[in-house]
Amino acid sequence: MMLLFAEIGLDAARFAAMAPELRTEAVLLAMERGKSATEVARAVGSTASEIRQIASATYLFQLSTDRTIPADVEEERPKHTGGRPSGTGTAFKILDLLTEAGDNGLAANSESLAKTLSVSERQVQRAMNRLLGEDFIVRLKAPSGKSPAVWTITADGRSVRDEVAARQGR
Known part of the structure; x- marks a missing residue:
């Protein structure tokens, strides 16, 4: 599966090694680029239902007090x-x-x-x-x-x- 302007390759091993919140972001990016849950699942060695579950996960982050925005x-x-x-x-x-x-x-x-x-x-x-x-x-x-x-x-x-x-x- 290629993400971010088709420049980053993501395979099953890399996907499995990612932190859960990063897996969710990767799935959301792939879906925004038009990939179905089935296509994403095939690319990362998972099932479509697991991919849909990953896509719907939400995480709370402690926001930095640094207000600078790139x-x-x-x-x-x-x-x-x-x-x-x-x-x-x-x-x-x-x-x-x-x-x-x-x-x-x-x-x-x-x-x-x-x-x-x-x-x-x-x-x-x-x-x-x-x-x-x-x-x-x-x-x-x-x-x-x-x-x-x-x-x-x-x-x-x-x-x-x-x-x-x-x-x-x-």
Whole structure:
């Protein structure tokens, strides 16, 4: 299987040696490039159901306090002004939705949020990880069965959202 502009070869041994979160990213990249779960499975010596499971895995990362963003990924990240969401990025839009949802929270997964916000699931996952890392949101209820997780905004998240909304005159 070739990834990233068809320049990186990935075989079963390399795939097996990868950290779980990197395997998920590799599968997502391959699928974004049009590969089916069956094609990915064949390339890495796995089954299609295992590949679908790997693709749907989510990981929480401790975000670095270093706010510098390399120029080549700047456009994919939520826009910042002084360390705060700018009001145009996915992170602010998520805070906005959670504010509207109120104290009972919002039942949502990355797919439903991506559709609602008209962005990619990866953008939603990055924004959610960032918001979780900064304690701007919390999960009230873990996902179970077909029920998605329930999320709510924290007091810090609400103050950031209100500050940004005020800057925008909303």
